[in-house]
Amino acid sequence: MTRSSAAPPARSATGRPVLRFFSGLSIRLLAFNLLLVFLPAFGVLLLGTYEQQLLVSQERAMVQQARILAAALAESGPIERESAQRILVNLAQRQDARLRVIGPEFDLLADSSSFGPRIDEPPTAAEPDPGVRDNLLYRLGNLLYGVYARAFLPPEPPTRTPGLFATESKLVLQEVEEALQGGYGANMRRSPGGQRSLTMYSALPIRSDGEVVGAVLVSKSTYQILGALYELRLAVFQVILLSVTAAVVLSLLLSTTIARPISKLRQQAQAILDRRGRLTGRFKVYRRQDEIGDLSRALAELTRRLEGHLSFIESFASDVSHELKNPLASIRTAAELLAEVEEPHQRARFRGMIQRDIARLERLLSGVREVSQIDARLEQQPVEAVDLEPLLRSLAEAYGLRPNGVAYRLQVPQRAVTVVASPDRLIQVLENLLDNATGFSPEGGEVELSLVVEGADAVVRVRDRGPGIPVEHLEKIFHRFFSYRESRRDGHTGLGLSIVKAIVEGYGGSVQARNRDGGGAELGVRLPLVD
């Protein structure tokens, strides 16, 4: 077996390079290819039927000849040796079978083989030499040789031994006897001289005035049939040999293009996680535009997203612990001071600080829970077509009633602007945006809430006249726990805008932030409209 030079250096751990090279898939490919190749081989089995048909048609031809001969001889009553020979000479020129005319007492009257070298033989079966053949080794070798010879050696034409042309005066054969009794005699014997071919015998009675006056014996070797079959077999064998070679080559090709890339991917998949289950590498992306290329790309994408998710979880946990530590530190220091300080107004101050920080911890924890559950909730909560216009209107009204010293202005189109989402989540998004804008608004400021249709999107914008966002933080304000305020006001966890982003992106939308002309920030949410 030729091993491709592109074969990978076999991993020493397995130590079975050949088996590795012919991985399960490769072997299966090879098996299927060989199966296809061997289908024609089953045709060889049909050769038996074919042989049968050839034999039948040969027998028919022989009977036909016998009939003609019998008819020719039947005219003149008892058969004359000379006339029989004359007729035979005439006939035999065009016959390839051996024709014999036999008298009523089994005496041979005429024999076509006596006129010239005919490819035929006397009916005597060649007796094997019994001495040597008892030897077991000889018999085994003979058996093997026989199998080989039957399959691969062309049948030889009957040798012209002197005995072949010897004419015996009496031909007491079963088929002749049947013919002399008025029936049709047929027989088949092994050709003499160690031949593999058989000789077919057909005997027909010669009738003269209703009486059997003799018999015609037609004999012909099956050599020609065997020869034809042999050539067929040889051709089939050659085809099989070529096909097997082709199948092996094809399988190797398929293996290098299918099985090996797959097994490489498997190796990468195994190597990509270390013992602690952490991602340590990436999948190599195949450029090929087929299923394996797709698979490698899908795997690379899978690991990329897994990596993102893992790092999200890791950084989320670290962010959360970081965020928890600040209020904790504040509580601890305040509690320590509370134990040492006597002045009532200072004690009240530290107590209030502790209470505020505890409330902050609670808010933080519920925010964290919310963030970690957004994806699950988005999936659970049924979406529906929601008209944003009345939603915004009612929210603006509700916020306007709050005594927070901020005015709310609403700009909505006079038409339905429908998106597909869960109304609860949408309200959460809008509330977070409004809370954010309210938190930044100066006393007596105005928050604008607008809704416009841009292309295939509904865009909600919330604008305030607060301090605006430093340019370098425009991207970051949607990150969780990110805060650019100098000090955190009550209720602010740094999670609100990250929740907005997660929900909006969950609905196929996007978020933007920019600074307004004349000061203040504008946060926008873009959601795809219902078709």
Place this chain on the structure above:
Amino acid sequence: MSGTSANGPEKGTIALVDDEENLRETVGYALRREGYRVDAYPDGQAAWEALERDPADVVVLDVMMPRMDGLELCRRLRAQSESLPIIFLTSRDEEFDRVLGLELGADDYLCKPFSMRELVARVKVLFRRLALDRRPRQGDDADKLIEVGHLTLDLQRYTAHWKQHPVQLTVTEFLILDALARHPGHVKSRQQLIQDGYPHDTYVSDRTIDSHIKRLRRKLADVDEGFDGIETVYGLGYRYRQP
């Protein structure tokens, strides 16, 4: 921003930089109670703008802050003054490692949530160091020296020397080394070292001690390559090798 001391003359000025308003308030209150002047700043930028003109005696710094973070501020302050004592307040383990790894020359670190008394004690140590550095060495200083083999520890200045070479240690590192070297051959558990290193704080993790030990070994090895005075006793803790 500036606070004035309620009781008596000011002992010195502390710059407190943290974006946590409540922490600024509590820490500021506690330090002022000790007689220090405390200037509190909400971010590194604000602190830098003020300290660039009017340096403080000691700086207490948060790491994560908006605008300019504590590491950058530390770098700038160090560029201005080599000897300015700086204490870091960190809230993430990663931050802690980063601060240690950056070799910014900070004089101490405390992890949030820290003990107020611990912080106040550290600040006092730094001020004492500062005061001792400013006056010439006197005779009674010798009483406060501990010598273990090649190691000399100055308990007043919180300074260490190895074979006469000074080793720059943080206060915590000094306290841990002191605890180990005082009883050579005795194993100290991590819990004991926490008590020695952070006398007023009980919320310190074992891992923190390991970090400090690692750091101590490195600092001593920087001075003397062959230093192997601190042994790890698996399952128990650490031990100072008998000289």
